Amino acid sequence: MGSAASQHRPDTAAAVVAMVGAGQLAQMTQQAAIALGVQLRVLAQLPDEPAVLAGADHRLGSPDDLQALLALADGADVVTFDHEQIDPGLLVELERAGVNLQPAPAAKLLAQDKLHARRELERMGFPVPPFTHAHSVEQVQAFAQQHGWPLVAKTPRGGYDGRGVFELADPEQAAAELATHPDGLLLEPLLEIRRELAAMVARSTTGEQVAYPVVESVQRDAMCREILAPAPIDAELAQQAAQMALQIAQRAGITGVVALELFDTPAGLLVNELALRPHNSGHYTIEGCVTSQFEQHLRGVLGWPLGATELTAPAVVMVNVVGAADGSDPLRRIPQALAVAGAHVHLYAKTARPGRKLGHVTVCGADLQGARATALRAARELGSEP
């Protein structure tokens, strides 16, 4: 039977990478770690999380528990993250304790606190949507007078996949929401968005940087549902987005991969937010680029040379497999999906729940239209919510 001791190889030269979190990002990082001879150790809250089921070494504990974080870090070459849900103060304490955190707490905060990110990016001169931090109905009304109702409100911390983002239709709704958000709300106008883009770059602790192709992120219900690579936009706009991501990574001292989410608006590109970890917009890189974002993140945080980022095909499309309303498990439908020629199926070993990301499908092809049709067909076969 498996035992924890069996996964330790103190006598070898294997690098040990500790990751806070054990979800699908850590699961796919485990696949990359196997090939590189890297020992991945994850911090899981429960023993049935995806990366644990995938066989990563693990510690059980909460990311809110300093002792659990220290136990995770013990003997590891570096500590990194598969999510943002960790108290920034704890990260500073870990850093003080001598733990090698990549990215460093100050950089990570850009992904943890949307308000901080907006202010920092604006200060650095990058284009961001108009925003304010409102604590009172009067402040909301003043912002609405300038930009019109409805407004978009975001909780500065803790949101993801559309959670923590909602519209405010009028002052009454603003009052109700402010009552439940004592730390205030980040407000922005309801922007006219042509499309959402994601620009992923990687930076090694050595300072080396590489950029992936800029992709389009197709959203439904504020959740990324499809990625089109390369984004069907003109080369100049793509170049602009990639340059922005490279500059932010360099100036903020980011390490590992970073996904910059951008709005393509009539007023030009605006930076929405960023993730300092492998990201849904980069899942397509497993088959679609020479080096996957998961391998790239490991290289970056370990200070190893970065890998080539070119597409492996003219067009690559990823479609998320989202839990259907009937709660059916895509695991039971996998043979039907595998019958779709060219579909790369990835399941996350998560309990099926409506609206939950349970897996994804990637298709490499000659053009976006064909690849997208194939990927959508396979996702449907898996019972994905359309």
Place this chain on the structure above:
Amino acid sequence: MGSAASQHRPDTAAAVVAMVGAGQLAQMTQQAAIALGVQLRVLAQLPDEPAVLAGADHRLGSPDDLQALLALADGADVVTFDHEQIDPGLLVELERAGVNLQPAPAAKLLAQDKLHARRELERMGFPVPPFTHAHSVEQVQAFAQQHGWPLVAKTPRGGYDGRGVFELADPEQAAAELATHPDGLLLEPLLEIRRELAAMVARSTTGEQVAYPVVESVQRDAMCREILAPAPIDAELAQQAAQMALQIAQRAGITGVVALELFDTPAGLLVNELALRPHNSGHYTIEGCVTSQFEQHLRGVLGWPLGATELTAPAVVMVNVVGAADGSDPLRRIPQALAVAGAHVHLYAKTARPGRKLGHVTVCGADLQGARATALRAARELGSEP
């Protein structure tokens, strides 16, 4: 800490595939299993074998122990193999006990017993080298009179990577070898071989079959050192090799992937031997084909639809990383290898020993010459024996 119990998900629909063996083939199968939501369980002799370190569920035991094999099979949907070193009689006993073995023992024997394979293939009408089974010096001399010295001798069972294959220069050497091989020797002439080819096909338990591109296997010291995909041969010869592999798979009722090793000789193609499992000649498929041999093997033994086998690039070259004479560990040199753009590095987490296969490098490119140069450079950076 990791625990065996944590890797069991009796409440889900996950398929459980048991594999006899826990080497690099099982390790890479684990990577494929993760994406498909398949639970891989391996039979390891030691807790530090590659697939165990990669996080596959495991049982400890010997493949020669019926009880260990039954424990491995308990609750699994199917039992398959990452090597041939298992008593064919035990497989028949497992089959009688109701275990779903894929491939079935009768088919697997074609990979386990070279003499049996030669006889069967000849009986089915496939071209094989001239051969005989010799128990006495007189029999060896009679064969040598027909074909000339030296002869090539093989132990019918148990050989791999050049072990169990040697030349006989004269009757004295024949007498000495026969004295240590009471079961006799498989003899064949020292053939004039233009190149060695490998034709991989997959067959599902449903009868569906697919063929991979035919590749050239570059050997040194009777060990596969490089794979060139596609093989630089004319299309007709490649077609002939692939058809042979498809016919053998069908007629022998093979399931999973099968690698047919062929000699390209002045007298035409001759079948050398076959492996009924993922094979060194198919490692390039991880990045080089739409569906890797490891995923394909899982699909085949589970009765799932097979995946597309097209190359992802015009040329793909794999180079084995072979332990150098100084015993140096490629793990310590991985950053240097990752600096070679386009090199996909795979390490097997095996203790470095001279002449041992410790990993491989794959490069996808525009032509074989360029891809090969890059792959050889990365293998050298890892300290591979040239």
